[in-house]
Amino acid sequence: MSVLVAGVDVGGTKIAAAAVDIEHQVHHRRKRPTPGSALEVVDLITEMVQELPAVTAVGVGLPGLIKDNRVLTAPNLTGWDEHFDVVELLREALGVPVFVGNDADVGLLGEWQAGAAVGQHDVLGVWMGTGIGGSLILSARPYRGATGVGGEFGHILVQPGGAMCGCGRRGCVEAYAGRRMMGLAAEAERAAGRNSALFSIMAKKGKPTTTSSVWGAAIAGGDAVAIELMDAGIEKLGIAIGSALNLLDPDLVVLGGGMTEEFGQKLADRVEKAAEPWTMHVREDRRYVAAALADNSGIVGAAALARAGVLTG
Protein backbone atom coordinates (compact mmCIF):
# COMPACT_ATOMS: atom_id res chain seq x y z
CA MET A 1 0.00 0.00 0.00
CA SER A 2 1.25 3.47 -0.89
CA VAL A 3 1.86 6.24 1.61
CA LEU A 4 -1.41 7.04 3.36
CA VAL A 5 -3.02 10.29 4.36
CA ALA A 6 -6.11 10.65 6.53
CA GLY A 7 -9.32 12.16 5.18
CA VAL A 8 -11.80 13.39 7.77
CA ASP A 9 -15.33 14.53 6.92
CA VAL A 10 -16.96 16.51 9.73
CA GLY A 11 -20.68 16.93 9.26
CA GLY A 12 -23.35 18.48 11.43
CA THR A 13 -24.45 15.02 12.61
CA LYS A 14 -21.53 12.65 11.96
CA ILE A 15 -17.78 12.50 11.54
CA ALA A 16 -16.29 10.01 9.09
CA ALA A 17 -12.57 9.28 8.76
CA ALA A 18 -10.41 6.92 6.76
CA ALA A 19 -6.91 6.34 5.45
CA VAL A 20 -6.68 7.13 1.74
CA ASP A 21 -4.00 5.92 -0.63
CA ILE A 22 -2.54 7.64 -3.67
CA GLU A 23 -5.14 5.94 -5.90
CA HIS A 24 -7.90 7.60 -3.83
CA GLN A 25 -8.88 4.25 -2.33
CA VAL A 26 -10.45 4.43 1.11
CA HIS A 27 -9.24 2.11 3.89
CA HIS A 28 -10.36 1.51 7.49
CA ARG A 29 -13.32 3.82 7.22
CA ARG A 30 -15.05 4.70 10.48
CA LYS A 31 -17.97 6.94 11.46
CA ARG A 32 -19.15 8.49 14.75
CA PRO A 33 -21.81 11.02 15.81
CA THR A 34 -20.55 14.62 15.87
CA PRO A 35 -20.11 15.68 19.52
CA GLY A 36 -21.50 18.92 20.87
CA SER A 37 -18.40 21.03 21.43
CA ALA A 38 -15.47 22.06 19.28
CA LEU A 39 -12.95 20.58 21.72
CA GLU A 40 -14.78 17.24 21.74
CA VAL A 41 -14.71 17.31 17.92
CA VAL A 42 -10.92 17.71 18.02
CA ASP A 43 -10.58 14.88 20.58
CA LEU A 44 -12.78 12.59 18.51
CA ILE A 45 -10.92 13.35 15.26
CA THR A 46 -7.64 12.67 17.08
CA GLU A 47 -8.92 9.36 18.35
CA MET A 48 -10.32 8.34 14.97
CA VAL A 49 -7.08 9.20 13.14
CA GLN A 50 -4.99 7.38 15.77
CA GLU A 51 -7.03 4.24 15.09
CA LEU A 52 -5.92 4.36 11.42
CA PRO A 53 -2.64 2.98 10.06
CA ALA A 54 0.13 5.61 10.17
CA VAL A 55 -0.64 8.64 7.98
CA THR A 56 1.69 11.40 6.77
CA ALA A 57 -0.87 14.20 6.81
CA VAL A 58 -4.48 14.86 7.75
CA GLY A 59 -7.13 16.68 5.71
CA VAL A 60 -10.35 17.78 7.36
CA GLY A 61 -13.48 19.01 5.62
CA LEU A 62 -16.06 20.79 7.72
CA PRO A 63 -19.12 22.98 7.21
CA GLY A 64 -17.60 26.38 7.71
CA LEU A 65 -15.97 29.37 6.16
CA ILE A 66 -12.30 28.63 5.75
CA LYS A 67 -9.54 30.96 4.68
CA ASP A 68 -5.78 30.37 4.70
CA ASN A 69 -6.19 27.03 6.50
CA ARG A 70 -8.21 28.65 9.32
CA VAL A 71 -11.88 28.18 10.18
CA LEU A 72 -13.47 31.63 10.40
CA THR A 73 -17.05 30.53 11.12
CA ALA A 74 -18.88 27.20 11.33
CA PRO A 75 -22.53 28.09 12.01
CA ASN A 76 -23.81 24.52 11.53
CA LEU A 77 -21.44 23.13 14.20
CA THR A 78 -22.19 23.83 17.83
CA GLY A 79 -19.73 25.47 20.20
CA TRP A 80 -17.43 26.71 17.45
CA ASP A 81 -15.84 30.16 17.48
CA GLU A 82 -13.42 32.02 15.28
CA HIS A 83 -10.57 31.84 17.77
CA PHE A 84 -10.74 28.06 17.98
CA ASP A 85 -7.65 26.84 16.10
CA VAL A 86 -8.62 23.33 15.06
CA VAL A 87 -5.59 22.96 12.77
CA GLU A 88 -3.06 23.78 15.48
CA LEU A 89 -4.76 21.56 18.08
CA LEU A 90 -4.90 18.59 15.71
CA ARG A 91 -1.32 19.13 14.57
CA GLU A 92 -0.13 19.06 18.18
CA ALA A 93 -2.15 15.97 19.00
CA LEU A 94 -1.25 14.02 15.87
CA GLY A 95 2.24 15.25 15.02
CA VAL A 96 1.60 15.55 11.26
CA PRO A 97 0.55 18.46 9.03
CA VAL A 98 -3.16 19.22 9.10
CA PHE A 99 -5.17 20.98 6.40
CA VAL A 100 -8.75 22.12 6.65
CA GLY A 101 -11.24 22.87 3.89
CA ASN A 102 -14.89 23.68 3.50
CA ASP A 103 -16.96 20.48 3.38
CA ALA A 104 -18.53 21.20 0.00
CA ASP A 105 -15.12 22.18 -1.41
CA VAL A 106 -13.47 18.95 -0.28
CA GLY A 107 -16.54 16.97 -1.35
CA LEU A 108 -16.40 18.35 -4.87
CA LEU A 109 -12.61 18.00 -4.87
CA GLY A 110 -13.06 14.29 -4.09
CA GLU A 111 -15.56 13.93 -6.94
CA TRP A 112 -13.24 15.86 -9.27
CA GLN A 113 -10.25 13.68 -8.35
CA ALA A 114 -11.93 10.31 -8.36
CA GLY A 115 -15.72 10.51 -8.78
CA ALA A 116 -18.45 12.03 -10.92
CA ALA A 117 -16.51 15.12 -12.01
CA VAL A 118 -13.22 13.62 -13.18
CA GLY A 119 -11.83 15.55 -16.16
CA GLN A 120 -14.52 18.25 -16.06
CA HIS A 121 -13.70 21.90 -16.73
CA ASP A 122 -16.68 23.71 -15.23
CA VAL A 123 -18.68 22.21 -12.39
CA LEU A 124 -21.14 23.47 -9.81
CA GLY A 125 -21.20 21.39 -6.63
CA VAL A 126 -24.23 21.64 -4.34
CA TRP A 127 -23.88 19.86 -1.01
CA MET A 128 -27.21 19.21 0.66
CA GLY A 129 -26.70 18.27 4.29
CA THR A 130 -27.20 20.06 7.59
CA GLY A 131 -26.81 23.23 5.53
CA ILE A 132 -26.45 23.85 1.81
CA GLY A 133 -22.83 24.02 0.74
CA GLY A 134 -21.52 25.09 -2.61
CA SER A 135 -18.31 24.65 -4.53
CA LEU A 136 -17.01 25.46 -7.98
CA ILE A 137 -14.57 24.08 -10.49
CA LEU A 138 -14.08 26.76 -13.16
CA SER A 139 -11.72 26.57 -16.12
CA ALA A 140 -10.46 23.23 -14.83
CA ARG A 141 -9.44 24.26 -11.34
CA PRO A 142 -11.12 24.77 -7.98
CA TYR A 143 -12.42 28.32 -7.72
CA ARG A 144 -12.79 29.75 -4.22
CA GLY A 145 -13.06 33.46 -4.96
CA ALA A 146 -10.64 36.31 -4.60
CA THR A 147 -10.18 35.80 -0.86
CA GLY A 148 -11.25 32.18 -0.49
CA VAL A 149 -14.78 32.85 0.71
CA GLY A 150 -16.56 32.11 -2.59
CA GLY A 151 -18.86 29.19 -3.22
CA GLU A 152 -21.50 30.29 -0.69
CA PHE A 153 -24.23 28.81 -2.84
CA GLY A 154 -26.41 28.25 0.24
CA HIS A 155 -26.82 32.00 0.66
CA ILE A 156 -28.10 32.81 -2.80
CA LEU A 157 -31.33 34.66 -2.17
CA VAL A 158 -34.40 32.86 -3.51
CA GLN A 159 -37.24 34.60 -1.68
CA PRO A 160 -36.91 38.22 -0.50
CA GLY A 161 -38.45 38.50 2.95
CA GLY A 162 -38.82 34.73 3.07
CA ALA A 163 -37.87 32.10 5.65
CA MET A 164 -35.27 32.89 8.29
CA CYS A 165 -31.84 31.45 7.55
CA GLY A 166 -29.17 30.41 10.03
CA CYS A 167 -27.02 33.27 8.69
CA GLY A 168 -29.47 35.83 10.05
CA ARG A 169 -30.89 36.87 6.68
CA ARG A 170 -34.24 35.86 5.25
CA GLY A 171 -34.88 33.93 2.06
CA CYS A 172 -31.54 32.21 1.40
CA VAL A 173 -31.82 28.85 -0.36
CA GLU A 174 -30.42 27.16 2.79
CA ALA A 175 -33.41 28.45 4.74
CA TYR A 176 -35.57 26.10 2.63
CA ALA A 177 -33.29 23.27 1.54
CA GLY A 178 -30.85 22.93 4.45
CA ARG A 179 -31.78 19.92 6.60
CA ARG A 180 -31.41 21.84 9.85
CA MET A 181 -33.80 24.56 8.69
CA MET A 182 -36.15 21.91 7.26
CA GLY A 183 -36.14 20.22 10.69
CA LEU A 184 -36.97 23.52 12.39
CA ALA A 185 -39.81 24.05 9.91
CA ALA A 186 -41.15 20.59 10.77
CA GLU A 187 -40.99 21.49 14.49
CA ALA A 188 -42.91 24.67 13.77
CA GLU A 189 -45.59 22.58 12.02
CA ARG A 190 -45.76 20.32 15.06
CA ALA A 191 -46.05 23.31 17.40
CA ALA A 192 -48.94 24.47 15.21
CA GLY A 193 -50.69 21.15 15.81
CA ARG A 194 -49.61 19.24 12.68
CA ASN A 195 -47.56 16.22 13.64
CA SER A 196 -45.09 14.42 11.44
CA ALA A 197 -43.62 10.93 11.38
CA LEU A 198 -40.21 12.65 11.31
CA PHE A 199 -40.25 12.87 15.11
CA SER A 200 -41.40 9.33 15.86
CA ILE A 201 -38.85 7.96 13.37
CA MET A 202 -36.16 10.15 14.93
CA ALA A 203 -37.02 8.78 18.40
CA LYS A 204 -37.20 5.20 17.15
CA LYS A 205 -33.80 5.49 15.45
CA GLY A 206 -32.38 7.17 18.55
CA LYS A 207 -31.22 10.20 16.54
CA PRO A 208 -30.84 13.59 18.24
CA THR A 209 -32.01 15.46 15.10
CA THR A 210 -33.87 14.75 11.88
CA THR A 211 -30.94 13.19 10.04
CA SER A 212 -31.01 12.38 6.33
CA SER A 213 -32.03 8.79 7.05
CA VAL A 214 -34.93 10.09 9.18
CA TRP A 215 -36.07 12.23 6.25
CA GLY A 216 -35.64 9.26 3.94
CA ALA A 217 -37.81 7.02 6.12
CA ALA A 218 -40.48 9.69 6.66
CA ILE A 219 -40.78 10.44 2.95
CA ALA A 220 -40.76 6.74 2.03
CA GLY A 221 -43.61 6.32 4.51
CA GLY A 222 -45.65 9.07 2.86
CA ASP A 223 -45.39 11.63 5.67
CA ALA A 224 -47.12 14.77 4.38
CA VAL A 225 -45.05 17.31 6.33
CA ALA A 226 -41.73 15.74 5.26
CA ILE A 227 -42.87 15.52 1.63
CA GLU A 228 -44.05 19.13 1.55
CA LEU A 229 -40.86 20.47 3.10
CA MET A 230 -38.72 18.40 0.75
CA ASP A 231 -40.73 19.61 -2.26
CA ALA A 232 -40.32 23.22 -1.13
CA GLY A 233 -36.60 22.73 -0.57
CA ILE A 234 -36.10 21.24 -4.02
CA GLU A 235 -38.16 24.01 -5.62
CA LYS A 236 -35.94 26.66 -4.03
CA LEU A 237 -32.77 24.72 -4.86
CA GLY A 238 -33.95 24.84 -8.48
CA ILE A 239 -34.20 28.63 -8.37
CA ALA A 240 -30.73 29.06 -6.90
CA ILE A 241 -29.18 26.57 -9.32
CA GLY A 242 -30.89 28.30 -12.27
CA SER A 243 -29.39 31.64 -11.21
CA ALA A 244 -25.95 30.07 -10.76
CA LEU A 245 -26.14 28.36 -14.17
CA ASN A 246 -27.18 31.61 -15.86
CA LEU A 247 -24.09 33.24 -14.45
CA LEU A 248 -21.59 30.39 -14.81
CA ASP A 249 -22.83 27.94 -17.48
CA PRO A 250 -21.10 24.82 -16.09
CA ASP A 251 -21.30 21.47 -17.92
CA LEU A 252 -22.02 19.51 -14.80
CA VAL A 253 -23.93 19.92 -11.54
CA VAL A 254 -22.83 17.47 -8.83
CA LEU A 255 -25.16 16.98 -5.89
CA GLY A 256 -23.59 15.70 -2.69
CA GLY A 257 -24.03 15.71 1.07
CA GLY A 258 -26.08 13.61 3.44
CA MET A 259 -29.43 14.19 1.73
CA THR A 260 -27.96 13.12 -1.63
CA GLU A 261 -26.45 10.01 -0.02
CA GLU A 262 -29.95 9.22 1.22
CA PHE A 263 -31.93 9.95 -1.95
CA GLY A 264 -29.26 9.37 -4.62
CA GLN A 265 -29.70 10.10 -8.31
CA LYS A 266 -33.45 10.50 -7.82
CA LEU A 267 -32.71 13.71 -5.91
CA ALA A 268 -30.36 14.95 -8.65
CA ASP A 269 -33.08 14.27 -11.25
CA ARG A 270 -35.67 16.17 -9.22
CA VAL A 271 -33.30 19.09 -8.75
CA GLU A 272 -32.65 19.18 -12.51
CA LYS A 273 -36.38 19.43 -13.21
CA ALA A 274 -36.72 22.16 -10.59
CA ALA A 275 -33.85 24.18 -12.07
CA GLU A 276 -34.97 24.03 -15.70
CA PRO A 277 -37.66 26.75 -15.55
CA TRP A 278 -35.07 29.18 -14.13
CA THR A 279 -32.28 28.32 -16.50
CA MET A 280 -31.79 30.72 -19.40
CA HIS A 281 -30.09 28.20 -21.65
CA VAL A 282 -31.21 24.67 -20.95
CA ARG A 283 -28.55 22.47 -22.50
CA GLU A 284 -29.19 18.86 -23.40
CA ASP A 285 -25.56 18.08 -22.67
CA ARG A 286 -25.53 19.51 -19.15
CA ARG A 287 -25.71 16.75 -16.57
CA TYR A 288 -26.97 16.64 -12.98
CA VAL A 289 -25.47 13.76 -11.06
CA ALA A 290 -25.36 12.48 -7.51
CA ALA A 291 -21.85 12.27 -6.07
CA ALA A 292 -20.36 8.99 -7.29
CA LEU A 293 -18.27 8.43 -4.17
CA ALA A 294 -21.43 8.95 -2.08
CA ASP A 295 -20.41 9.24 1.59
CA ASN A 296 -16.73 8.98 0.69
CA SER A 297 -16.57 12.23 -1.38
CA GLY A 298 -15.55 14.28 1.62
CA ILE A 299 -12.99 11.76 2.86
CA VAL A 300 -11.34 11.42 -0.57
CA GLY A 301 -11.39 15.19 -1.10
CA ALA A 302 -10.01 15.95 2.37
CA ALA A 303 -7.22 13.45 1.72
CA ALA A 304 -6.50 15.12 -1.64
CA LEU A 305 -6.36 18.46 0.15
CA ALA A 306 -3.87 17.02 2.64
CA ARG A 307 -1.64 15.67 -0.15
CA ALA A 308 -1.79 18.96 -2.05
CA GLY A 309 -1.15 20.87 1.16
CA VAL A 310 1.97 18.86 1.94
CA LEU A 311 3.18 19.42 -1.61
CA THR A 312 2.47 23.16 -1.76
CA GLY A 313 2.36 24.25 1.93
Place this chain on the structure above:
Amino acid sequence: MSVLVAGVDVGGTKIAAAAVDIEHQVHHRRKRPTPGSALEVVDLITEMVQELPAVTAVGVGLPGLIKDNRVLTAPNLTGWDEHFDVVELLREALGVPVFVGNDADVGLLGEWQAGAAVGQHDVLGVWMGTGIGGSLILSARPYRGATGVGGEFGHILVQPGGAMCGCGRRGCVEAYAGRRMMGLAAEAERAAGRNSALFSIMAKKGKPTTTSSVWGAAIAGGDAVAIELMDAGIEKLGIAIGSALNLLDPDLVVLGGGMTEEFGQKLADRVEKAAEPWTMHVREDRRYVAAALADNSGIVGAAALARAGVLTG
Protein backbone atom coordinates in the same frame (compact mmCIF):
# COMPACT_ATOMS: atom_id res chain seq x y z
CA MET B 1 -0.40 56.24 -35.13
CA SER B 2 -0.20 52.47 -34.78
CA VAL B 3 -2.27 50.00 -36.76
CA LEU B 4 -5.94 50.67 -36.06
CA VAL B 5 -8.87 48.39 -35.46
CA ALA B 6 -12.51 49.46 -35.26
CA GLY B 7 -14.52 49.08 -32.09
CA VAL B 8 -18.29 49.18 -32.46
CA ASP B 9 -20.69 49.31 -29.54
CA VAL B 10 -24.27 48.45 -30.51
CA GLY B 11 -26.79 49.36 -27.84
CA GLY B 12 -30.55 49.19 -27.75
CA THR B 13 -30.78 52.91 -28.49
CA LYS B 14 -27.45 53.95 -30.03
CA ILE B 15 -24.48 52.68 -31.96
CA ALA B 16 -21.03 54.11 -31.26
CA ALA B 17 -17.93 53.37 -33.33
CA ALA B 18 -14.33 54.52 -33.36
CA ALA B 19 -10.85 53.60 -34.49
CA VAL B 20 -8.74 52.31 -31.61
CA ASP B 21 -4.97 52.15 -31.51
CA ILE B 22 -2.74 49.64 -29.75
CA GLU B 23 -2.62 51.89 -26.66
CA HIS B 24 -6.43 51.62 -26.42
CA GLN B 25 -6.82 55.26 -27.45
CA VAL B 26 -10.06 56.11 -29.20
CA HIS B 27 -10.03 58.16 -32.43
CA HIS B 28 -12.77 59.59 -34.66
CA ARG B 29 -15.55 58.48 -32.36
CA ARG B 30 -19.08 58.73 -33.78
CA LYS B 31 -22.54 57.86 -32.51
CA ARG B 32 -25.94 57.28 -34.19
CA PRO B 33 -29.37 56.07 -33.10
CA THR B 34 -29.85 52.30 -33.43
CA PRO B 35 -32.10 51.63 -36.44
CA GLY B 36 -35.12 49.32 -36.25
CA SER B 37 -33.99 46.31 -38.29
CA ALA B 38 -31.00 44.02 -38.22
CA LEU B 39 -30.13 44.76 -41.86
CA GLU B 40 -30.21 48.51 -41.19
CA VAL B 41 -27.90 47.93 -38.22
CA VAL B 42 -25.42 46.19 -40.53
CA ASP B 43 -25.68 49.00 -43.11
CA LEU B 44 -25.16 51.66 -40.46
CA ILE B 45 -22.15 49.86 -38.91
CA THR B 46 -20.68 49.51 -42.42
CA GLU B 47 -21.15 53.21 -43.07
CA MET B 48 -19.72 54.23 -39.69
CA VAL B 49 -16.64 52.01 -40.08
CA GLN B 50 -16.07 53.27 -43.66
CA GLU B 51 -15.98 56.82 -42.29
CA LEU B 52 -13.02 55.83 -40.06
CA PRO B 53 -9.37 55.73 -41.14
CA ALA B 54 -8.43 52.31 -42.54
CA VAL B 55 -8.77 49.50 -39.96
CA THR B 56 -7.39 45.94 -40.07
CA ALA B 57 -10.25 44.30 -38.18
CA VAL B 58 -13.61 45.15 -36.67
CA GLY B 59 -14.92 44.19 -33.24
CA VAL B 60 -18.62 44.55 -32.46
CA GLY B 61 -20.23 44.35 -29.04
CA LEU B 62 -23.99 43.91 -28.90
CA PRO B 63 -26.64 42.95 -26.37
CA GLY B 64 -27.11 39.33 -27.24
CA LEU B 65 -26.11 35.77 -26.61
CA ILE B 66 -22.98 35.05 -28.60
CA LYS B 67 -21.24 31.77 -29.13
CA ASP B 68 -18.37 30.95 -31.48
CA ASN B 69 -18.53 34.41 -33.09
CA ARG B 70 -22.25 34.01 -33.87
CA VAL B 71 -25.20 35.90 -32.41
CA LEU B 72 -27.72 33.32 -31.16
CA THR B 73 -30.29 35.74 -29.73
CA ALA B 74 -30.50 39.50 -29.23
CA PRO B 75 -33.82 40.11 -27.45
CA ASN B 76 -33.13 43.78 -26.78
CA LEU B 77 -32.55 44.56 -30.47
CA THR B 78 -35.53 44.66 -32.80
CA GLY B 79 -35.80 42.55 -35.93
CA TRP B 80 -32.98 40.22 -35.01
CA ASP B 81 -33.13 36.48 -35.52
CA GLU B 82 -30.77 33.60 -35.01
CA HIS B 83 -30.20 33.05 -38.72
CA PHE B 84 -29.05 36.61 -39.27
CA ASP B 85 -25.29 36.36 -39.80
CA VAL B 86 -24.05 39.81 -38.85
CA VAL B 87 -20.40 38.74 -38.91
CA GLU B 88 -20.52 37.40 -42.47
CA LEU B 89 -22.48 40.41 -43.79
CA LEU B 90 -20.08 42.90 -42.22
CA ARG B 91 -17.04 40.95 -43.39
CA GLU B 92 -18.33 41.01 -46.97
CA ALA B 93 -19.15 44.71 -46.80
CA LEU B 94 -15.89 45.79 -45.12
CA GLY B 95 -13.35 43.26 -46.38
CA VAL B 96 -11.67 42.74 -43.00
CA PRO B 97 -12.13 40.15 -40.24
CA VAL B 98 -15.10 40.81 -37.96
CA PHE B 99 -15.53 39.59 -34.39
CA VAL B 100 -18.64 39.88 -32.29
CA GLY B 101 -19.01 39.76 -28.52
CA ASN B 102 -21.67 40.29 -25.90
CA ASP B 103 -21.91 43.97 -24.98
CA ALA B 104 -21.24 43.44 -21.28
CA ASP B 105 -18.33 41.12 -22.08
CA VAL B 106 -16.66 43.65 -24.39
CA GLY B 107 -17.47 46.44 -21.96
CA LEU B 108 -15.76 44.67 -19.07
CA LEU B 109 -12.93 43.61 -21.41
CA GLY B 110 -12.38 47.29 -22.22
CA GLU B 111 -12.31 48.17 -18.53
CA TRP B 112 -9.95 45.26 -17.83
CA GLN B 113 -7.60 46.28 -20.65
CA ALA B 114 -7.57 50.00 -20.06
CA GLY B 115 -10.06 51.15 -17.42
CA ALA B 116 -11.28 50.48 -13.90
CA ALA B 117 -10.37 46.78 -13.80
CA VAL B 118 -6.77 46.82 -15.05
CA GLY B 119 -4.72 44.15 -13.27
CA GLN B 120 -7.66 42.67 -11.38
CA HIS B 121 -8.00 38.91 -10.89
CA ASP B 122 -11.68 38.52 -10.05
CA VAL B 123 -14.27 41.00 -11.28
CA LEU B 124 -18.03 41.06 -11.66
CA GLY B 125 -19.21 43.42 -14.41
CA VAL B 126 -22.83 44.58 -14.36
CA TRP B 127 -23.95 46.52 -17.44
CA MET B 128 -27.07 48.57 -16.84
CA GLY B 129 -28.54 49.69 -20.14
CA THR B 130 -31.55 48.65 -22.20
CA GLY B 131 -31.18 45.33 -20.42
CA ILE B 132 -28.93 44.14 -17.60
CA GLY B 133 -25.77 42.54 -18.90
CA GLY B 134 -23.21 40.64 -16.90
CA SER B 135 -19.62 39.63 -17.37
CA LEU B 136 -16.93 37.95 -15.33
CA ILE B 137 -13.17 38.02 -15.00
CA LEU B 138 -12.20 35.03 -12.84
CA SER B 139 -8.68 33.95 -11.94
CA ALA B 140 -7.32 36.75 -14.15
CA ARG B 141 -9.07 35.86 -17.37
CA PRO B 142 -12.47 36.44 -18.97
CA TYR B 143 -14.86 33.67 -17.93
CA ARG B 144 -17.75 32.94 -20.29
CA GLY B 145 -18.83 29.52 -19.06
CA ALA B 146 -18.40 26.05 -20.44
CA THR B 147 -20.12 26.85 -23.74
CA GLY B 148 -19.77 30.62 -23.85
CA VAL B 149 -23.25 31.46 -22.59
CA GLY B 150 -22.26 32.35 -19.01
CA GLY B 151 -22.46 35.81 -17.51
CA GLU B 152 -26.26 36.08 -17.77
CA PHE B 153 -26.38 38.17 -14.63
CA GLY B 154 -29.58 39.86 -15.83
CA HIS B 155 -31.49 36.62 -15.42
CA ILE B 156 -30.60 35.91 -11.84
CA LEU B 157 -33.95 35.47 -10.13
CA VAL B 158 -34.68 38.09 -7.47
CA GLN B 159 -38.44 37.74 -6.99
CA PRO B 160 -40.22 34.45 -7.66
CA GLY B 161 -43.51 35.18 -9.42
CA GLY B 162 -42.46 38.81 -9.78
CA ALA B 163 -42.37 41.22 -12.72
CA MET B 164 -42.41 39.88 -16.27
CA CYS B 165 -38.99 39.86 -17.92
CA GLY B 166 -38.19 40.15 -21.62
CA CYS B 167 -36.91 36.56 -21.49
CA GLY B 168 -40.41 35.28 -20.75
CA ARG B 169 -39.77 34.41 -17.12
CA ARG B 170 -40.92 36.38 -14.10
CA GLY B 171 -38.76 37.97 -11.45
CA CYS B 172 -35.35 38.25 -13.16
CA VAL B 173 -33.27 41.24 -12.03
CA GLU B 174 -33.54 42.68 -15.56
CA ALA B 175 -37.33 42.83 -15.15
CA TYR B 176 -36.71 45.50 -12.48
CA ALA B 177 -33.41 47.15 -13.37
CA GLY B 178 -33.30 46.96 -17.17
CA ARG B 179 -34.16 50.33 -18.69
CA ARG B 180 -36.56 48.83 -21.24
CA MET B 181 -38.55 47.08 -18.54
CA MET B 182 -38.39 50.20 -16.34
CA GLY B 183 -39.82 52.19 -19.28
CA LEU B 184 -42.65 49.66 -19.69
CA ALA B 185 -43.36 49.90 -15.97
CA ALA B 186 -43.57 53.70 -16.28
CA GLU B 187 -46.02 53.28 -19.20
CA ALA B 188 -48.13 50.97 -17.07
CA GLU B 189 -48.21 53.64 -14.35
CA ARG B 190 -49.31 56.19 -16.95
CA ALA B 191 -52.02 53.83 -18.25
CA ALA B 192 -53.21 53.56 -14.64
CA GLY B 193 -53.58 57.34 -14.49
CA ARG B 194 -50.25 58.28 -12.90
CA ASN B 195 -48.26 60.43 -15.28
CA SER B 196 -44.51 60.91 -15.24
CA ALA B 197 -42.16 63.58 -16.53
CA LEU B 198 -40.32 60.74 -18.30
CA PHE B 199 -42.72 61.04 -21.25
CA SER B 200 -42.69 64.82 -21.61
CA ILE B 201 -38.87 64.83 -21.36
CA MET B 202 -38.70 62.03 -23.92
CA ALA B 203 -40.90 64.05 -26.32
CA LYS B 204 -38.96 67.27 -25.69
CA LYS B 205 -35.64 65.54 -26.36
CA GLY B 206 -37.11 63.85 -29.44
CA LYS B 207 -36.21 60.37 -28.16
CA PRO B 208 -38.19 57.31 -29.26
CA THR B 209 -37.81 55.63 -25.85
CA THR B 210 -36.93 56.56 -22.28
CA THR B 211 -33.17 56.68 -22.79
CA SER B 212 -30.70 56.97 -19.94
CA SER B 213 -30.54 60.75 -20.36
CA VAL B 214 -34.35 60.89 -20.13
CA TRP B 215 -34.19 58.96 -16.85
CA GLY B 216 -31.41 61.25 -15.67
CA ALA B 217 -33.43 64.39 -16.37
CA ALA B 218 -36.64 62.96 -14.85
CA ILE B 219 -34.89 61.91 -11.65
CA ALA B 220 -32.98 65.20 -11.41
CA GLY B 221 -36.34 66.95 -11.71
CA GLY B 222 -37.79 64.94 -8.83
CA ASP B 223 -40.26 62.87 -10.86
CA ALA B 224 -41.85 60.42 -8.41
CA VAL B 225 -42.48 57.58 -10.87
CA ALA B 226 -38.92 57.67 -12.22
CA ILE B 227 -37.44 57.83 -8.71
CA GLU B 228 -39.57 54.93 -7.46
CA LEU B 229 -38.73 52.71 -10.42
CA MET B 230 -35.04 53.53 -10.12
CA ASP B 231 -35.10 52.77 -6.38
CA ALA B 232 -36.80 49.43 -7.04
CA GLY B 233 -34.31 48.59 -9.78
CA ILE B 234 -31.34 49.34 -7.55
CA GLU B 235 -32.87 47.33 -4.69
CA LYS B 236 -33.21 44.28 -6.94
CA LEU B 237 -29.74 44.80 -8.42
CA GLY B 238 -28.43 44.67 -4.85
CA ILE B 239 -30.07 41.28 -4.29
CA ALA B 240 -28.65 39.80 -7.49
CA ILE B 241 -25.18 41.21 -6.82
CA GLY B 242 -25.26 39.87 -3.25
CA SER B 243 -26.05 36.37 -4.55
CA ALA B 244 -23.30 36.62 -7.17
CA LEU B 245 -20.76 37.83 -4.58
CA ASN B 246 -21.67 35.00 -2.22
CA LEU B 247 -20.90 32.55 -4.99
CA LEU B 248 -17.87 34.23 -6.58
CA ASP B 249 -16.25 36.59 -4.04
CA PRO B 250 -14.72 39.01 -6.57
CA ASP B 251 -12.54 41.94 -5.45
CA LEU B 252 -14.21 44.40 -7.73
CA VAL B 253 -17.67 45.15 -9.10
CA VAL B 254 -17.63 47.33 -12.21
CA LEU B 255 -20.87 49.04 -13.18
CA GLY B 256 -21.20 50.04 -16.82
CA GLY B 257 -23.77 50.67 -19.53
CA GLY B 258 -25.92 53.65 -20.44
CA MET B 259 -27.46 54.14 -17.01
CA THR B 260 -24.02 54.15 -15.38
CA GLU B 261 -22.76 56.67 -17.96
CA GLU B 262 -25.71 58.85 -16.94
CA PHE B 263 -25.47 58.49 -13.16
CA GLY B 264 -21.77 57.71 -12.73
CA GLN B 265 -20.13 56.71 -9.45
CA LYS B 266 -23.23 57.80 -7.55
CA LEU B 267 -25.03 54.80 -9.07
CA ALA B 268 -22.16 52.45 -8.15
CA ASP B 269 -22.29 53.74 -4.56
CA ARG B 270 -26.05 53.21 -4.35
CA VAL B 271 -25.72 49.70 -5.78
CA GLU B 272 -23.04 48.90 -3.20
CA LYS B 273 -25.35 49.94 -0.36
CA ALA B 274 -28.17 47.89 -1.88
CA ALA B 275 -25.98 44.78 -2.17
CA GLU B 276 -24.54 44.87 1.35
CA PRO B 277 -27.52 43.37 3.19
CA TRP B 278 -27.44 40.35 0.85
CA THR B 279 -23.71 39.83 0.93
CA MET B 280 -22.50 37.05 3.23
CA HIS B 281 -19.01 38.48 3.67
CA VAL B 282 -18.94 42.23 3.32
CA ARG B 283 -15.30 43.08 2.66
CA GLU B 284 -13.88 46.53 3.28
CA ASP B 285 -11.47 46.01 0.41
CA ARG B 286 -14.08 45.12 -2.19
CA ARG B 287 -14.77 48.07 -4.45
CA TYR B 288 -17.77 49.09 -6.55
CA VAL B 289 -16.80 51.44 -9.35
CA ALA B 290 -18.39 53.02 -12.38
CA ALA B 291 -16.68 52.12 -15.65
CA ALA B 292 -13.69 54.45 -16.00
CA LEU B 293 -13.89 54.59 -19.79
CA ALA B 294 -17.59 55.53 -19.49
CA ASP B 295 -19.18 55.36 -22.95
CA ASN B 296 -15.92 54.14 -24.49
CA SER B 297 -15.75 50.84 -22.53
CA GLY B 298 -17.58 48.94 -25.24
CA ILE B 299 -15.59 50.49 -28.09
CA VAL B 300 -12.24 49.77 -26.44
CA GLY B 301 -13.32 46.24 -25.50
CA ALA B 302 -14.71 45.48 -28.95
CA ALA B 303 -11.43 46.68 -30.45
CA ALA B 304 -9.49 44.45 -28.02
CA LEU B 305 -11.70 41.54 -29.06
CA ALA B 306 -10.89 42.27 -32.72
CA ARG B 307 -7.15 42.36 -32.04
CA ALA B 308 -7.30 39.13 -30.01
CA GLY B 309 -9.49 37.54 -32.69
CA VAL B 310 -7.01 38.36 -35.43
CA LEU B 311 -4.22 36.93 -33.29
CA THR B 312 -6.02 33.75 -32.26
CA GLY B 313 -8.69 33.21 -34.95
